[in-house]
Amino acid sequence: MIRTIDTVIIGGGLHGLSCALQLARRGVSVAILERRWIGRHASTANAGGVRTLNRDLRELDLTLTSLKMWRVLDEFLGENCGFQQIGQIRIAENPTEFAHEARRINNLQQAGYTHEEMLDKASLYRLLPSLAPHCSGASYAKGDGAADPHLTVNAYRRAAESAGVLLLEGHGVNALASEGLEWRVDTDYGSFLTASVVIAAGAWSPALARLAGEIVPASVKASMMIVTEQVSEFPGPVIGCVGAALSLKQTRTGSLLIGGGLQGQANVERERTRVDFHALATGMSTPLRLFPQLAGVRIARCWTGIEARTPDDLPIIGPSSRLPGILYCYGFSGHGFALVPVVGAVIADMIVGETPTHEKWPVSALSIERFEHRKEDSDERYRQHG
Ligand SMILES: Cc1cc2nc3c(=O)[nH]c(=O)nc-3n(C[C@H](O)[C@H](O)[C@H](O)COP(=O)(O)OP(=O)(O)OC[C@H]3O[C@@H](n4cnc5c(N)ncnc54)[C@H](O)[C@@H]3O)c2cc1C
Numbered sequence: 001m002i003r004t005i006d007t008v009i010i011g012g013g014l015h016g017l018s019c020a021l022q023l024a025r026r027g028v029s030v031a032i033l034e035r036r037w038i039g040r041h042a043s044t045a046n047a048g049g050v051r052t053l054n055r056d057l058r059e060l061d062l063t064l065t066s067l068k069m070w071r072v073l074d075e076f077l078g079e080n081c082g083f084q085q086i087g088q089i090r091i092a093e094n095p096t097e098f099a100h101e102a103r104r105i106n107n108l109q110q111a112g113y114t115h116e117e118m119l120d121k122a123s124l125y126r127l128l129p130s131l132a133p134h135c136s137g138a139s140y141a142k143g144d145g146a147a148d149p150h151l152t153v154n155a156y157r158r159a160a161e162s163a164g165v166l167l168l169e170g171h172g173v174n175a176l177a178s179e180g181l182e183w184r185v186d187t188d189y190g191s192f193l194t195a196s197v198v199i200a201a202g203a204w205s206p207a208l209a210r211l212a213g214e215i216v217p218a219s220v221k222a223s224m225m226i227v228t229e230q231v232s233e234f235p236g237p238v239i240g241c242v243g244a245a246l247s248l249k250q251t252r253t254g255s256l257l258i259g260g261g262l263q264g265q266a267n268v269e270r271e272r273t274r275v276d277f278h279a280l281a282t283g284m285s286t287p288l289r290l291f292p293q294l295a296g297v298r299i300a301r302c303w304t305g306i307e308a309r310t311p312d313d314l315p316i317i318g319p320s321s322r323l324p325g326i327l328y329c330y331g332f333s334g335h336g337f338a339l340v341p342v343v344g345a346v347i348a349d350m351i352v353g354e355t356p357t358h359e360k361w362p363v364s365a366l367s368i369e370r371f372e373h374r375k376e377d378s379d380e381r382y383r384q385h386g
Pocket of ligand 1: 010011012013014015016033034035036037038039040041042043044045046047048050051171172173174200201202203204205208222223224225247259291304305306307313329330332334335336337338339
């Protein structure tokens with residue numbers, strides 16, 4: 001059976017859901033094709049951090065817009081996503097790191113940004129009284145926070161279904177071919193004819209682009225997370241640290257959720273991951289140095305998630321420069337949860353085409369065109385070797 005629909009979105013993670021919801025609310029008919037089940041991969045494996053702190057300048061404006069959208073997301077979706085504005089902090093453990101952060105924030109402020117501030121030693125210890133005594137200060141974004149990835153996936157799912165999105169789980173896309181001005185998208189359970197295809201398939205996006213006939217850049221991240229047993233009251237903001245992979249916060253149940261980019265192993269083809277216990281043990285030296293009272297706290301669970309990483313650690317958002325009708329939304333490189341509300345709106349505007357997107361959204365630095373020179377090399381290899 002071949003069905004005709006305005007837009008097909010490949011991948012039922014948070015980005016696919018956000019794009020679908022925004023499109024459906026603009027009157028576009030949409031199907032999400034998800035190979036496993038909604039939220040199967042990075043969208044539920046993540047730490048839920050919503051961070052503008054220390055963001056790359058090329059995606060900062062977009063992230064600040066997304067943060068505003070997070071603040072009203074429960075209302076937009078009609079359900080609670082667990083977003084809490086608890087702030088995010090980046091601790092400088094010595095004067096050199098403190099000076100580095102102070103310079104960074106000074107530059108930001110000179111460029112007109114006010115979302116980050118420096119905390120001197122006294123202010124830092126007022127905020128985190130149980131922190132080990134050696135630290136010098138911190139950078140701090142008090143408007144940042146964190147949400148609950150599972151609540152967020154469920155809320156997006158129900159909002160998308162209510163808006164009329166056709167949501168098909170167990171529908172892996174195995175072929176993509178242009179037919180005149182349209183694309184034909186094949187799964188084992190049927191095919192679709194559509195004017196536009198959004199590839200939002202996380203770490204598997206390059207494989208799908210290849211089905212359509214384009215080589216796109218990406219490698220893989222396999223970030224690890226830990227949940228501890230419940231601990232007594234632990235202070236407010238999401239805690240990071242200059243020069244170390246750390247993100248630490250207390251969940252509503254009292255456990256600590258610790259991540260920050262420590263890498264495990266991933267087998268993308270088999271969709272399998274493995275925790276690297278050696279790397280995990282080494283990485284835990286940072287939270288133990290900052291909070292020695294955590295020694296002896298037991299780990300309840302740990303896992304590794306799979307996510308696409310681009311050469312510059314920034315996502316690829318927008319149309320293919322070579323294949324009309326194909327749009328990319330992937331490569332969030334470990335920090336795409338924070339961008340979910342805004343990226344869906346950007347992609348939907350690109351497809352509906354009401355306002356020239358570059359006038360409305362600050363995404364020109366995130367176009368795939370920034371990798372054109374690399375792609376020419378890869379395309380040549382593809383032509384030669386298939
Ligand atoms: C451990 C970890 C911690 C993180 N912490 C944070 C954080 O604190 N803050 C933050 O901002 N970001 C964080 N991230 C990043 C964030 O989780 C991701 O950027 C985001 O979830 C990406 O969502 P997605 O929808 O693009 O991808 P995914 O959720 O991976 O969804 C892609 C979907 O595509 C489907 N798919 C693949 N191939 C096909 C096919 N052929 N046909 C149909 N469907 C297919 C997959 O099954 C999957 O469901 C973290 C990531 C990890 C792994």
